[in-house]
Amino acid sequence: MNNMNKLFLTLLLLTPSVLFAQAPALDEDEPMMPMPRDMVYLQTSLGYIDMPLSTPFGIVATNNRQSQIYLISDDGELTTLVSAPGAGRYMHLSPDGTQVAFKYINTNDEQAPAVLDLTTREMTLLDDFAFQCGQPSYANDGTIAYTRDNQLLVRHDDEVRTFDMQQHVNIANIAPDASYVAFADGDGFPMILHLDDESITPLGDVNDCYINTISPAGGHVLYEQTKGLLFVYDVASNTFTCIGQGSSAQWLDEEHVVYCRPEYREGNVFAYMGTSIVTDNFMGTAPHVIIDTDRECPQQVAVVDETHIAVPFSYGNRRLSVMDIQHPADETILYALDADMVFGDDLNRREHNIASPRLLPEQTQLAGTIGIYDIPYINQVYDTPDSHAGCYDYGPVACGPTTSCMLLAYYGLFEKHAVTSRRTNCAWGQTNYYSWYVGQQYTASLTGFTFSSVAEGRGCNAKGAYGYMWNGNNSPYSRMVDFYKNNGIKDTRHNDTGLGIIRSECAADRPYSWCITSAKSGGHLILPFRVDAKCVKVNGVWTLQEGKTGSLVVQDPYGDANNSSWVGDGRYSTYDYNGYNNGYFTMVNAWGVTASYSPIAIRVNEVKLDYDSLTLKVGESAVLHAEIVPVDASDNTVSWGTSSRRVVMCAGSAIPLAQKIMAKGVGEASICVKTTDGGKTACCVVTVVDATDLDEMNHTALSGTTKQLINSRLVIVRDGVQYDLMGNVIK
Numbered sequence: 022m023n024n025m026n027k028l029f030l031t032l033l034l035l036t037p038s039v040l041f042a043q044a045p046a047l048d049e050d051e052p053m054m055p056m057p058r059d060m061v062y063l064q065t066s067l068g069y070i071d072m073p074l075s076t077p078f079g080i081v082a083t084n085n086r087q088s089q090i091y092l093i094s095d096d097g098e099l100t101t102l103v104s105a106p107g108a109g110r111y112m113h114l115s116p117d118g119t120q121v122a123f124k125y126i127n128t129n130d131e132q133a134p135a136v137l138d139l140t141t142r143e144m145t146l147l148d149d150f151a152f153q154c155g156q157p158s159y160a161n162d163g164t165i166a167y168t169r170d171n172q173l174l175v176r177h178d179d180e181v182r183t184f185d186m187q188q189h190v191n192i193a194n195i196a197p198d199a200s201y202v203a204f205a206d207g208d209g210f211p212m213i214l215h216l217d218d219e220s221i222t223p224l225g226d227v228n229d230c231y232i233n234t235i236s237p238a239g240g241h242v243l244y245e246q247t248k249g250l251l252f253v254y255d256v257a258s259n260t261f262t263c264i265g266q267g268s269s270a271q272w273l274d275e276e277h278v279v280y281c282r283p284e285y286r287e288g289n290v291f292a293y294m295g296t297s298i299v300t301d302n303f304m305g306t307a308p309h310v311i312i313d314t315d316r317e318c319p320q321q322v323a324v325v326d327e328t329h330i331a332v333p334f335s336y337g338n339r340r341l342s343v344m345d346i347q348h349p350a351d352e353t354i355l356y357a358l359d360a361d362m363v364f365g366d367d368l369n370r371r372e373h374n375i376a377s378p379r380l381l382p383e384q385t386q387l388a389g390t391i392g393i394y395d396i397p398y399i400n401q402v403y404d405t406p407d408s409h410a411g412c413y414d415y416g417p418v419a420c421g422p423t424t425s426c427m428l429l430a431y432y433g434l435f436e437k438h439a440v441t442s443r444r445t446n447c448a449w450g451q452t453n454y455y456s457w458y459v460g461q462q463y464t465a466s467l468t469g470f471t472f473s474s475v476a477e478g479r480g481c482n483a484k485g486a487y488g489y490m491w492n493g494n495n496s497p498y499s500r501m502v503d504f505y506k507n508n509g510i511k512d513t514r515h516n517d518t519g520l521g522i523i524r525s526e527c528a529a530d531r532p533y534s535w536c537i538t539s540a541k542s543g544g545h546l547i548l549p550f551r552v553d554a555k556c557v558k559v560n561g562v563w564t565l566q567e568g569k570t571g572s573l574v575v576q577d578p579y580g581d582a583n584n585s586s587w588v589g590d591g592r593y594s595t596y597d598y599n600g601y602n603n604g605y606f607t608m609v610n611a612w613g614v615t616a617s618y619s620p621i622a623i624r625v626n627e628v629k630l631d632y633d634s635l636t637l638k639v640g641e642s643a644v645l646h647a648e649i650v651p652v653d654a655s656d657n658t659v660s661w662g663t664s665s666r667r668v669v670m671c672a673g674s675a676i677p678l679a680q681k682i683m684a685k686g687v688g689e690a691s692i693c694v695k696t697t698d699g700g701k702t703a704c705c706v707v708t709v710v711d712a713t714d715l716d717e718m719n720h721t722a723l724s725g726t727t728k729q730l731i732n733s734r735l736v737i738v739r740d741g742v743q744y745d746l747m748g749n750v751i752k
Contacts, residue, residue: 055292056316059417060336061542062579064318066587068364070333070341070356072109073323076118078139080323080331080341080355083109084365086583086606090121090137093341093356102142104366106604107597111156111192111232115163122147122157122165126604132569134167147176153569156602158194166195166202173202175216184219189570191601192232196239203233203242203254205600207570208521211244211254211261224254225261229519229610231571231600236272241303243270243278247519247599247610251280253303264305268609269321277302279322279330279346283538284314290536290544290611291496298322298332300346312349318542331355335542339364367585391530391550393563393574397430397455398592399423401578403444404456408483413443415460415476415483421497421536422459422486423578424546428532429508430455432618434467448590461485467509497546498612501534505616512617519610520598523573524552531617535575537608544611547594548576555603556593563593571601573608582606625654625698634706637669637684645705647678647694656698665690669707684709 065085070093073082079094081102087110090103103109106126113122118139125135131150134157138145147157148169155168164177173184173193186193186204193204193214202214209229213222230244230252242254251267254260270280279300286292296319298312311330312319317338323331325343333341339358345351358364399405401423405416429435438457442450457463462484464471475482476491483491489507490500505513516522526533532550555568565574577591583606599609627650635643649657661671661680668690672681682692686709693704737744743751 053294053314055286055294056336056543058291058293058543061538061545062417062587064335064542065582066585067339067362068585069320069335069339069358070364071335072112072321073331073333073341074112074114074121075323075325075331076114076121076139078119081112081114081121081139082333082341083112085320085335086365086367087602088366090123092139095355097356099356102137103144107602110602110607113156113158113194115159116161116197120159122159122167124154124156124602130604132603134165134169136165148174153189153603155189155191155193160195160199161197162199164195164199166193168193173214175199175202182216184214184216191571194233194235196235197237198239200239201256203235203244205231205233205244209247209519209600211242211252213242213254213256222259225252227252227261227263228521231520231598234270234272236275236303238275240275241272243272243303245270248517248612249283251278251305253278253305255303262304264301264303265308267299271322271324273300273324274327279311279324281319281322283542289496289498290538291498293543296320298330298349311346312344363585365585367583391431391527391532393556393565393593395431396427396532396548396550396576397453398449398576399427399430399453399456399459399578400442400444400447400449400580400589400591401459402588403442403447404440404453405459405487406440406457406461408460408481408487412479412481412483413460414479415481415487415491418479419459419483419487420546420578421501422490423456424534424548424576425490425497425501425504426455426458426486427548427576427578428534428616429458429505429510431532432510433620434465434508434510434618436466444589449592458485459483460487462488465508468507470507472507497536498544501614505614510616510618512615514615515612516615517610517612520552520571522613522615523549523598526615527552527573529617531615532576534614534616535608536611536613538611545579547578547591547596547608549573550575555595555605557595565593568595569601569603571598572596572603572605573598582608620655623651623653623655625656625696625701626650628659628694628696628701628703630694630703630705632705634708636708636710637682638710638712639684639686642672642681642683644674644676645680645682645692645694647680647703649678649696654698656696658697659694660697661692661694663690663692668709682707687711 068084070082071085073080079092082091087107089101090109092100108123121137125133132154133150134147134154136145151169157165157167166175168190171186173186175182188207190204193202195202205211209231211224211230230246232245234243240256244252249266251264253262267280267282270278273279282297282299284294295314295316297314299310301308317334318336319332320335325331331343340354341356343353401419402416405413407413435455437454440453440456460483462473472485472489474488474492476488490497502513523533532548535549536544536546551574553570554574556565556574573596575594577594580587580589580591581594595605596608597603597605629648631646667686668688669682669684672683674681689708691704691706693702695702
């Protein structure tokens with residue numbers, strides 16, 4: 022299906038409020054209002070020019086999915102040079118601007134460092150394909166550095182030096198004089214590796230900084246924290262300084278940077294105002310706004326020369342422009358996108374993926390594990406119920422309430438309440454059992470709290486999770502923690518530390534409520550449940566596999582952002598964390614909420630057996646049955662044992678709480694059952710005799726009877742009454 026047809030289907034499915042969401046016209050006499058929160062979806066689906074680099078041949082750029090590398094000439098002609106997942110992400114220019122170093126990912130999901138020659142437009146691999154590699158970078162003398170799995174390789178002509186990084190690092194940029202490499206460890210703590218003596222210098226206690234940019238002479242390294250703070254390391258003074266809020270920074274010269282600064286009302290990413298372009302010195306003491314808060318949202322900055330920058334815009338008039346730094350109104354549009362044009366191929370790797378041999382251990386639905394079918398999926402657009410008079414237009418902006426309801430359903434805190442999805446023949450199921458709680462009033466079973474607050478707007482009066490989070494001036498940022506607490510989850514807190522906390526929560530089988538920004542735009546909430554993993558369809562079956570470092574498997578309530586039409590099936594979407602590149606769509610950390618729930622355990626008080634004693638003859642068998650008290654104990658698992666395998670042995674049973682025993686030799690032994698919870702025990706004394714002794718005993722005790730095997734038990738029957746082998750009446 023071509024992109025235009027995909028767009029047409031998308032437009033048919035989107036509600037009018039999503040389809041026609043545009044930046045509102047500004048009245049200079051009115052205060053600026055936040056941009057509509059659903060614009061991020063439209064912006065991402067339509068696509069835009071991203072990550073420009075200025076070269077002697079024109080502007081090298083990519084799209085917001087980084088799936089192609091383009092060359093845009095000075096006369097505005099766009100040529101596609103490379104098509105591969107993640108090819109355009111974190112590109113690096115050679116000192117003379119004639120080559121582009123990038124990561125190439127093939128159809129087998131393998132990675133290799135590559136170089137694109139802009140003169141010949143030919144691509145060359147720098148190394149063999151590996152499970153994962155890092156982004157290659159250049160020094161001034163042509164030295165190239167890149168990582169391969171957990172090793173750093175520094176290549177100059179035919180000489181290759183290798184360094185053990187102890188972990189995979191995606192961005193390890195080499196200094197212009199090839200004296201050091203800047204990187205961050207697995208938790209995002211900035212580091213400098215000195216290549217002469219292989220020593221490593223930690224740069225501070227700031228974490229979650231996976232992206233760095235080195236100044237032209239190598240005297241400064243700028244690190245970008247994923248939540249949007251910029252830090253500069255001064256090599257000469259060995260100091261580490263925060264220069265302020267920003268992202269996508271580039272060096273203008275050795276002393277100055279230029280960067281984008283997303284603007285949010287009171288720090289709330291759900292109140293996105295626009296983006297400005299700012300210059301500053303490396304100490305952060307001379308900020309100067311080039312482009313004031315712009316509703317068309319500049320995404321990146323490329324330094325063209327001492328006085329000009331190239332800036333792509335993602336909203337409104339999507340375009341790539343060259344602007345004078347001193348006179349930004351002096352703008353030359355180099356390339357513009359048509360209003361309804363879908364720009365850039367999607368990264369749909371869900372349906373077409375060659376199976377990797379690195380399968381994760383099989384995921385079951387046992388308590389305490391997360392498999393791909395354990396978290397009920399709710400689509401925020403199609404599954405949200407009518408809140409009032411048939412209105413469901415609150416759904417397209419209900420990512421936070423929907424994410425929260427998926428988590429509560431995973432922990433078993435919601436009873437099923439059927440809602441029919443408005444998406445015809447949707448892949449995730451026509452009937453949804455937990456979306457009711459997103460917009461309808463309900464009372465929490467554990468706390469008795471009634472979610473009756475109303476959030477008005479979009480023509481609706483929604484209650485439930487949406488009403489609680491969005492009533493008045495509230496938002497998921499201010500209300501999600503209390504929402505979880507009022508539903509009975511006590512261990513709940515805000516976090517903004519990024520990948521480290523997500524990795525630890527998912528490793529403990531706790532889904533993480535993660536607020537991200539997919540671009541410089543408003544927030545969106547998703548539910549990661551596996552890190553360093555991927556989920557793909559293999560022969561039509563969803564398969565959870567080991568993935569590359571920095572990839573996450575999530576439940577996205579809106580859809581899979583890797584596809585050109587975001588809205589739709591968002592189950593088991595695989596995304597890349599900012600600073601990593603495995604060819605999936607990149608999600609940038611804003612904040613998150615941990616929510617850990619353990620139901621109150623019902624302890625075992627006692628275990629009983631149906632027999633205190635049995636008599637068997639050699640070679641016979643019977644089945645013992647155990648009963649847990651109370652019957653609804655949280656843990657009803659048991660173990661069995663014998664005091665003498667020579668006399669009687671346990672032979673196993675496929676029936677829970679049952680044990681087959683076999684008589685082996687004459688004597689007496691005890692068969693005991695023991696509960697896992699509390700170690701409660703019960704025993705049956707088994708007497709084993711030879712056949713002659715048993716027949717004589719039975720004849721003496723109960724003359725005129727018959728022996729029968731009933732329900733795996735050897736019993737004696739006389740006049741319709743059942744007796745055990747000791748002559749006791751069986752009740």
